[in-house]
Amino acid sequence: MNDLTPPIGGGCRTAPVLKQRGQREVFCGLTGIIWLHRKMQDAFFLVVGSRTCAHLLQSAAGVMIFAEPRFGTAILEETDLAGMADAHTELDREVARLLSRRPDIRQLFLVGSCPSEVIKIDLARAAERLSQVHAPHVRVLNYSGSGIETTFTQGEDACLASMVPVLKDTTARELLLVGALPDVVEDQMLALLGEMGIDNIRLLPARRIDDTTAVGPNTVFALTQPFLGDTHAELERRGARHIAAPFPFGDEGTTAWLQAIATEFGVSDDVFDRVTAAPRARARKAIAQAAEVLRGKSVFFFPDSQLEIPLARFLTRECGMTAIEVGSPYIHDALHGPDLDLLPAGPQISEGQDVDLQLDRARAARPDLTVCGLGLANPLEAEGLTTKWAIELVFTPVHFYEQAGDLAGLFSRPVRRKSLLRMEAAE
Amino acid sequence: MKLTVWTYEGPPHVGAMRVATCMKGLHYVLHAPQGDTYADLLFTMIERRNHRPPVTYTTFQARDLGSDTATLFKTACQDAVDRFAPEAIIVGASCTAELIQDDPAGLAETMGLDIPVIPLELPSYSRKENFGADETFYQIVRTLAAPQERTSHVTCNILGPTALGFRARDDIEELTGLLYDLGVSVNVVAPFGATPTDIANLPAAHFNVLLTPETGEAAARWLEKTHGQPFTKIVPIGVGATRDFIAEVATITGLPCQPDESRLRMPWWSRSVDSTYLTGKRVFIFGDGTHVAAHARIARDEMGFEVVGIGCYNREMARPIRALARDYGVDALITDDYLEVEAAIEALSPEMILGTQMERHIGKRLGIPCAVISAPVHVQDFPARYSPQVGFEGANVIFDTLIHPLVMGLEEHLLTMFRDDFEFHDENGPSHHGGPAPRPPQADTPRDISEPKKVETGGDVLVWLADAEKELKKIPFFVRGKARRNTETFATEKGLAEISLETLYEAKAHYAR
Numbered sequence: 001m002n003d004l005t006p007p008i009g010g011g012c013r014t015a016p017v018l019k020q021r022g023q024r025e026v027f028c029g030l031t032g033i034i035w036l037h038r039k040m041q042d043a044f045f046l047v048v049g050s051r052t053c054a055h056l057l058q059s060a061a062g063v064m065i066f067a068e069p070r071f072g073t074a075i076l077e078e079t080d081l082a083g084m085a086d087a088h089t090e091l092d093r094e095v096a097r098l099l100s101r102r103p104d105i106r107q108l109f110l111v112g113s114c115p116s117e118v119i120k121i122d123l124a125r126a127a128e129r130l131s132q133v134h135a136p137h138v139r140v141l142n143y144s145g146s147g148i149e150t151t152f153t154q155g156e157d158a159c160l161a162s163m164v165p166v167l168k169d170t171t172a173r174e175l176l177l178v179g180a181l182p183d184v185v186e187d188q189m190l191a192l193l194g195e196m197g198i199d200n201i202r203l204l205p206a207r208r209i210d211d212t213t214a215v216g217p218n219t220v221f222a223l224t225q226p227f228l229g230d231t232h233a234e235l236e237r238r239g240a241r242h243i244a245a246p247f248p249f250g251d252e253g254t255t256a257w258l259q260a261i262a263t264e265f266g267v268s269d270d271v272f273d274r275v276t277a278a279p280r281a282r283a284r285k286a287i288a289q290a291a292e293v294l295r296g297k298s299v300f301f302f303p304d305s306q307l308e309i310p311l312a313r314f315l316t317r318e319c320g321m322t323a324i325e326v327g328s329p330y331i332h333d334a335l336h337g338p339d340l341d342l343l344p345a346g347p348q349i350s351e352g353q354d355v356d357l358q359l360d361r362a363r364a365a366r367p368d369l370t371v372c373g374l375g376l377a378n379p380l381e382a383e384g385l386t387t388k389w390a391i392e393l394v395f396t397p398v399h400f401y402e403q404a405g406d407l408a409g410l411f412s413r414p415v416r417r418k419s420l421l422r423m424e425a426a427e
Numbered sequence: 428m429k430l431t432v433w434t435y436e437g438p439p440h441v442g443a444m445r446v447a448t449c450m451k452g453l454h455y456v457l458h459a460p461q462g463d464t465y466a467d468l469l470f471t472m473i474e475r476r477n478h479r480p481p482v483t484y485t486t487f488q489a490r491d492l493g494s495d496t497a498t499l500f501k502t503a504c505q506d507a508v509d510r511f512a513p514e515a516i517i518v519g520a521s522c523t524a525e526l527i528q529d530d531p532a533g534l535a536e537t538m539g540l541d542i543p544v545i546p547l548e549l550p551s552y553s554r555k556e557n558f559g560a561d562e563t564f565y566q567i568v569r570t571l572a573a574p575q576e577r578t579s580h581v582t583c584n585i586l587g588p589t590a591l592g593f594r595a596r597d598d599i600e601e602l603t604g605l606l607y608d609l610g611v612s613v614n615v616v617a618p619f620g621a622t623p624t625d626i627a628n629l630p631a632a633h634f635n636v637l638l639t640p641e642t643g644e645a646a647a648r649w650l651e652k653t654h655g656q657p658f659t660k661i662v663p664i665g666v667g668a669t670r671d672f673i674a675e676v677a678t679i680t681g682l683p684c685q686p687d688e689s690r691l692r693m694p695w696w697s698r699s700v701d702s703t704y705l706t707g708k709r710v711f712i713f714g715d716g717t718h719v720a721a722h723a724r725i726a727r728d729e730m731g732f733e734v735v736g737i738g739c740y741n742r743e744m745a746r747p748i749r750a751l752a753r754d755y756g757v758d759a760l761i762t763d764d765y766l767e768v769e770a771a772i773e774a775l776s777p778e779m780i781l782g783t784q785m786e787r788h789i790g791k792r793l794g795i796p797c798a799v800i801s802a803p804v805h806v807q808d809f810p811a812r813y814s815p816q817v818g819f820e821g822a823n824v825i826f827d828t829l830i831h832p833l834v835m836g837l838e839e840h841l842l843t844m845f846r847d848d849f850e851f852h853d854e855n856g857p858s859h860h861g862g863p864a865p866r867p868p869q870a871d872t873p874r875d876i877s878e879p880k881k882v883e884t885g886g887d888v889l890v891w892l893a894d895a896e897k898e899l900k901k902i903p904f905f906v907r908g909k910a911r912r913n914t915e916t917f918a919t920e921k922g923l924a925e926i927s928l929e930t931l932y933e934a935k936a937h938y939a940r
Contacts, residue, residue: 023486023503028462046430050522050551055437056465059473074428078552081526090428098430114460114523117489147462148489148523356510375467375479382477 004246004256007317007344012326013337015349022354025375026304026329027060027391028147029155030113034061035394036159037070039180042106042208044098045071047145048091048121049113060391070105072098076115087121088129095130099138106137106209109159112144139209141166151329153227153305153394156180160204164234167204170214175261176240178204178231179224182397189224189248189400192258195275196267204231215240222261224248224399226339227306229332246338249307250314250404251283256338279401286405287318290412295320297368297415300361303327303353304373304390310339311371311393311407312347319408323347324365327358369415386414433765433785435740435803439549440521441466442559445642446567447517448480449590452622453567454513455482456504458496458524458531473806474591483507487524497529504535508542514623515571516540517563519547543623545570555763557641557715557741560589564618565645571626572654577633581680582614584632586650586658587643593718593802594816595619598638601815602663606636609676609684617646630654634679638662638817640717641741664721666693666729666822691819693826697729704836709909711736711777713760713768713786714801716744718816720751722781722800722825727755729822730829736760736775738768740783776908779833784808794904796832796857800825833857834903842903889918894928913938 030053033045047053054073061069074094079085091110099105108130110123123142130140143162145155160178175198177189186203193201202213215221217239223232226247236242245260246253255276262272299321301308308328315321325348328336340349350358355376362370363383370380370387377387388411398407436442440457447455448470457463464484470476485503487496508516518531532546545566549559564587585602588595599620603613614632615625629635629650635658637647647658657679663672677684696702710732712722716739726732738760739748745761752759760771769789772780780790780797784804790797799808800816815821834842834857891899895914902910910931917934918926 022506023464023484024461025464025467026461027465028460030462031465048428051431051434051436051438051555052440052463052522052551054431054434055441056462058433059437059465059469069432072430072432075431076428076552078550080428081552085428087428094428094430114462115526118492118523118526146489147460148487148492151461356506373468374472375464376471378471378475378477379479 004252004259004342006341010345011341012343012345012347012349013333013340015340015345017331018348018350019352020350020354020357021352022357024151024329024353025302025355025373026353027152027373028056028114029145029150029152029158030056030111030147031060031152032145032155032159033057033071033111036156036180036205040107040205040207040209042104043070043109044102044105044107045109045111046095046098047071047073047111047113048087048116048123049073049076049111050115051075053113053115070102076119081119087119088126091121091126092130092133095134095140099134106139108134108138108140109162110140110142111159112142112146114146114148117144117146117148139166151303153225153307154230154330156225157228157230160228161230161234163204164215164231164238167238168212168214170216171218172200172214172216173218173220174200174202174214175265176202176204176213176215176219176221176235177224178221178228178235180205181224181399183207185397185399185403188402192275192279192400193261196258196262196265196271198261198265198267220264222257223335225307226310226335227330229330229335232332232335242334244334244338246313246342247307247310248399249310249407250318251280251287251401252318252342253310253314253339254283254400254404255280256342276401283401283404287408290405290408291319293412293415293419294369294408296322298322298324298365299369299371299411300324300365300367301326301328302355302358302362302370302372302376302390303329303350304371305394306330306336307390307393308371309336309343309349313339313343314407315411316344317342318404319411321369324367325350325358325361327351327353329353369411371411386418388414431764435763435765435783435785436556437466437469438522438551439554439556439559439562440519440547440551441469442556442561442642443517443519443547443549443563444470444480444482445556445560445589445591446563446618447482448476449588449595449619450481450617450621450623452514452624453481454507454511454516455480456500456507456516456518456531456535457482457484457521458500458519458529459484459486459521460523461486461488463521463523470590473804474809475806476590480590481511481513483511485524492527496524496527497534500529500531500534501538504531504538504540508540513542515543515545515567517545517547517567519549520551522551525551543570555741557743560642561645564589564643565649567618567623567626568629568646569649571623572629572650573627574654575628575630578614578631581611581682582632583611583676584614584629584635584650584656585616586635586637586647587639587641588616588619589639589642590619591802592619592639592642593715593800593804593808594814595639597813597815598817598821600813601818601820602636602638605663605669605673605686605818606676608687609673609680610682611676611680630656632656634658636676641715641743662717662721663817664718664821665725665825666691666819667724668721669818669822686819688819691822693729693819693822696823696826697731701836702731702830704839705830705833706731708732708779708833709735709775709777710779710781711772711775712781712800713738713740713772714781714783715739715741716748718801719744719748721816723751723755725822725825725829726781730826732779735777736771738762738771776912778906778909779829781829795908798828798832800828831859835859839903888924889915890925892925892927895926895931898928898931910935 127142143158219240248257663669914934
């Protein structure tokens, strides 16, 4: 029933990777704050940066402005740079003010930016000092979301990686599920695993700091997001073992991901099939509807979120599309390998970006669907290409069976729309 | 260091991008790390532009910092010139590149490019977006404008409109038509739509119309000083301002300037009896200095509103806005701190806000209708339809914009009359907006009535008695804030400690108009 045979012509795991260096049309890691602050309901993210950082956050989050979000930017001013003010004293003052205004905050992340990294403000030291000042009520951690070090979703990776060293120790055999998911999806995931009898499960990130996420040598962990390379490394450092699997997108990806965990925990095939049969059938039905318009069409991925490889696997194997190029900001074999194994050989795999050269390739290939960032989508539409803006893929519940149809729908909608609009004169 | 939640303005290099993006044949080489490309989406998504901003980001990474970011800049600069073949380039640094001090201007100069290279010095840690746009446009004009003969007939330039400007596209069209009616043709509009060649031809015009002081004043002043071109000081937003502007153009040009007012409908729309309900509506106005000043005059003199507070986020306009506030007998709020604006609005509890995208959110939270009159704005405020702010059609458009968020006049009466009607009540919002989503029936939680509501008013504590509180709830939401405030002020003035039903109606009589 679980047909996860590799493609006949071989997969893409050993395919040559095109690496180019030039302008990158991507967000920096600060962007992750937009979903992380909603996920961790007692956390505040304080970026130490410039007006550009603040402007980025509100522009990227522009569609979802809240009256008072749980993030902000401590904007560096000339006095901070000229050494007239001690950055650490200033930071202590702003943090004290913030925490006194928001007593509901239990964990504070100091988030490094390009300017704070360049002028070398030691946020690790600041976090340690502020932790002592505000303990036990508030835990202060730090990570870098700077553009010189992180691309878009790597911000979440850096954030979660910063939490691993302070997780409690445990020797219990537990399953740790890693990656920020919308609550509704997380609940579905826990229900599926629970029905298989796996319920010694911890989550990273937990919704609140009081939750009892712990890690140790008997922990096994699975990643729900393909961009958590540093978190993966930190967890292995704590002795935990990674369950490698394709990522849970679509029917096939979800089944493979669940199967890998089921095998680890000795779940019988009967139980596995009983639990997954109904949602699998629903997923297949929903995908089939959306895939009707995708079948036989070509797709070109610009690098954005590191979701590209698993999504290309989904679109080619489950929606009948052909991939022309699959660009990813970074490729980690330990994370992306299982998906690359399943992705049929043929597409150009590329890592990093020179956006002008990549645009030349896309224009030459004239794909039926181009997956790209917000800065490129409308210009490419104006050139007659059909696009799917990639940020929706991280702002929409797309994991696991019940969302598989929605995921396919995100790609089919622009194609359907193009065929629906008729504005020429009738004759 | 200053904690910021939302910002009204981006960094100054975004201002430079606004200039570059609205021009043609100009390219911006920006020394910047990965991630600063986010700014492209302001133009491609929010303004729905169909081309990428003409900006090349050098995209340096942490590992480049120890080695050679200067070579990276030169390579990116050369590639951009080869690929895009611009007539001129502007070069500069974003906030991070400013710190590594590579001197893009000096580097570009040594490259021996055969096109004009215009260096930008935009201090990221002390200035903001509007300054960046103003300074960039000024540097472009200063470098490229060529001395030349004036045109034989009377012409002017329109200066200031940029990408992401509030209704810039339509204001240019409306203003060009208005000037044509007056016998003045437009030589160049800049920077919006201009090429470097057009910029060179700016001095051929007889005078300049400064449409957007925020982003064009430095260039206008320089052209006045260097090329003897006077510039207009009045921005023609509103009926009165448009008429004053026409008089100003007549003075500068010596032309008779008899405008055709046949399409101007706003004065009659405002005088007609249906508009009576607008009388004395308390409005709070916040945005960029230019639009705030224009709207204060429109609100008071053309709509018959009462202006209860004004302010602007751009410090460059602090002086005129403070002077204007004195004129209106209110305090000016000069701040770019969103939370301060929210607090001011909450304290004044106006019946309407004229503001930016941010104030729309404040209004939504506080239940106060808001019309958007100034940048920054989001995608829904870049309309497909023709929607200018300047000139006579602009006045018509503004009238519609200002009444749309409000409950209609007759509806207001009916809501007041049938206060307790279970179907016809104010929580449905204005009837021309479409209904809000039906709410789940509220559980009837018994309210704790043992403790009457206390209000602190500068030391004194006022207590709302239950029957007064209940009566207040019957007042429609669009006047409830005012009623509460008036009553509390009245009670404080009378030295009362409690507000009874009687106090509420005495206050109502006291403030009757």
